[in-house]
Amino acid sequence: MSFVPHTQEDIKQMLEAIGVSSIDELFRDIPLGLRAKSFNIPAGRPEFEVTQILHKLSLKNGIGLINFVGAGFYDHFIPAAVDAIAGRSEFYTAYTPYQPECSQGWLQAIYEYQTIICQLTGLDVSNASLYDGGTALFEAMMMAIRETGRNKIILDSGINLIYRTMLYTYTSNLSIEFVEIPVVHGQSSRKDLFKHLDNKTAAVIFQNPNFFGAVDDYSDAVNEVHKFGALAIASVYPVSLGLLKTPGEMGFDIATGEGQSLGIPLSFGGPYLGFMSAKNELVRQMPGRIVGLTVDSQGSRGFVLTLQTREQHIRRQRATSNICSNEALCALRAVVFVSLLGRDGLVELAEHNYQKAEFAKEQLLRLKSVEVKRSSATFNEFTVFLPCNADKVVERMIEKGFACGFPLGRFYKGMDNYLLVAVTEKRTKEEIIAFIDNLKKVL
Amino acid sequence: MKLIFEKHKDGRRGFSYGSNCVLEAKLLPRKYCRAKAAILPSLSELDVVRHYTNLSRLNFSVDTNFYPLGSCTMKYNPKFTEKVASFEGFLQLHPLLPQLSGGGKLAQGSLEVLYETEKLLCEITAMSAFTMQPLAGAHGELTGVMLIAAYHKDKGSRRKYVIVPDSSHGTNPASAAIAGYQVKVIPTGPDGYMDLAEFKKELSDEVAAVMLTCPDTLGIFNPRIKEITDLAHKAGALMYYDGANLNAMLGKCRPGDIGFDVVHLNLHKTFATPHGGGGPGAGPVGVSEKLAEFLPISRVVKRSDGSYALDYNYHKSIGYIAPFYGNFGVILKAYAYMLILGKEGLTKVAEIAVLNANYCQAKLKDWYDLPFSKNCMHECVFSAARQVKYGVHAIDIAKYLIDKGFHPPTIYFPLIVSEALMIEPTETESKETIDAFIDTMIEIARLAKENPSLIKQAPLNMPVKRLDEVRAARDPDLSWKPKI
Incomplete structure (x- = not known):
């Protein structure tokens, strides 16, 4: 099967029109010595066989676990209408909307997406999306380096280690100086921040809620960062923004984050959605596609890709970024998801997450041998100190049907007994209670 | 079409999480909370579904239109995947x-x-x-x-x-x-x-x-x-x-x-x-x-x-x-x-992709300049230089194609070809579809000489006429703003 519609007669007529006698002749520019030395690929199979093979593989994945693992990637409910819209092939089989007159659907949807990202983060401008939360954070950092002409970056160690590792990987050939400031009692240490902040600093980067689930008001820190002419960047969890103080309200210059929680399935790590918003004055430093509103020759409203002189297809090695693809289909899922929830629904979602996590904390108090860390307020995720190695507990809980949390020892030295537990709106009271009953058994 | 925000009505809901079964409501300390709620649209599920379904219909896509966008390989995406x-x-x-x-x-x-x-x-x-x-x-x-x-x-x-x-x-x-x-x-x-x-x-x-x-x-x-x-x-x-x-x-x-x-x-x-x-x-x-x-x-x-x-x-x-x-x-x-394709299927992909591109090149080379006259592989690159003499540019050709229901080829790339038209038909398009495209391209070449203004007005059949890209970049409006 190759989805090729050509009949033998079609091929014959086309070869005649070209003026060659065989398809092989069309490949004559490839020297014989450079032809494929092997092409040892299994023979094709019919659709029902391939579907069956892959269905069987899908069943080898254990997805029946009751999930309390988050660590930046959350098990949220996705309304069926999101799938229905993202499944419209007029959306998913289109390309980047280079030709606006035949892409108004996509362009308007992205303009609406940009608007919801601005509304969620409280900042002025958004782009049309980036690959994921980690690459979005890297792009934000590079914006700050270009904007300030400086090369020192201060990182809060409450930023997901996966993202910090990505930043280090991407900059291994660039001369960028990184300083990490510690988290003390769940919160980013202001004392250490102020010690390292100077007029060589390009940006200070925080995460809210941080990796331990703790929420903070960074207004004071951001204010101090600005005194040194540096930019403040926040990596945020969009569902939490139904409740939490926004990056805009705290004075941040750029916000980025992982948009997976907005109607995008976990799907073993991708495709996800990197989002980015910033203050107006930074728009020309932004990477990626941006959609703008304009008018047509009759004065009617329409949408186009805009500010393209930032981009690689025009500026080449002087572009703000090398990005060409974005995650438009995931951005569409996000805007449909948020539109379905609406003003009240998003707040309700955030409240359910917060309250269910608080309920789980209270129930955990029943277990005398564990300690819930309560030095900071948290959103829907929190740390628990166990009387034994968290890795072992996780393993035993999997046997009981629970993905009970993320063992912090995997990312942080000296935290082998700590477990990071996430509780989303999907977890029922019964599941939370069963989780704690089983935890009691394995401890 | 109205923006989704312009369809908002206070009190409408498209989705509900139901009552929170677990507890007496706890409140996050106020100092961590946003002062101003996000201004998001509130609509029914049908409102949302109809809005985005209607938006989808304003797009050209592989499933609805021939899409010979060079360098992008817009082949058919099999549904079973x-x-x-x-x-x-x-x-x-x-x-x-x-x-x-x-x-x-x-x-x-x-x-x-x-x-x-x-x-x-x-x-x-x-x-x-x-x-x-x-x-x-x-x-x-x-x-x-x-x-x-x-x-x-x-x-x-x-x-x-x-x-x-x-x-x-x-x-x-x-x-x-x-x-x-x-x-x-x-x-x-x-x-x-x-x-x-x-x-x-x-x-x-x-x-x-x-x-x-x-x-x-x-x-x-x-x-x-x-x-x-x-x-x-x-x-x-x-x-x-x-x-x-x-x-x-x-x-x-x-x-x-x-x-x-x-x-x-x-x-x-x-x-x-x-x-x-x-x-x-x-x-x-x-x-x-x-x-x-x-x-x-x-x-x-x-x-x-x-x-x-x-x-x-x-x-x-x-x-x-x-x-x-x-x-x-x-x-x-x-x-x-x-x-599903396997060895034979994958090889056939290359063969037919190259056949389709060479067929386009052969059929159009008398009508458009071919800057490098060679046997092509999966795509062919023409220049609209000949049409520019009549005031018709690659972009005009693109807009006229849109009116005729074809997604245009990639234009103005590669940068080394002036007025480039880069056509990649892919292997999944039939001879009939490609012939219809070729006929339209020939019609454009003729019209460029005889009645160029007809091409320069295009598109006329789309939801919008040509859009003012200069204005969009000069005075960027990148998100909807609530009226306060």
């Missing part, structure tokens, strides 16, 4: 599960997909190993250049340049620059190939890599590619293969056999995963043996008992370039596509 990707076992899997003690055995299906896809791509490209992590083509380029940098660093060799031809995709020089290299650009000679004399002049022991697209962006296979590869290797530089145009090569020619050291593929082009309005894509990177130890972690390995696992034990790895294992949902569709 969407179904496969929606299997719950794949869709619901948390990416951290195999990183937990005892969790690996619950991710065997997805790990096997990654492992087997890597194996197939190795054979298709003649590379030793792949990373499936890069999330898009340009992301693959950046990963590839970083691998090259790690290799040279490991050898203790300091090199500061990357060479690209002037016909390259803009992402090539941009990726090299972001990885920390300076870019040297080689002009295209009058024969359409990279100027070999200029190339030799620029090549030195300071060059880290040469990035080439093959067949190149003119749709031409450079018969001297081996010579270029050998010269680069002699100078200690590595060869980078931009796989955007691999569709023409399947089963015919493999970058590894030519001597390329690093290859990125665009699964959303060659391997039929949908482009999704600009993404998500996937840009896996293949390397020759000497570069394998630098690949990003984690890597998927097969144990002697036949099970699959994540391996982080590569101390020379460049690190993490993505949070997990790549755009798994996209990789899965590409795997399904390779399984």
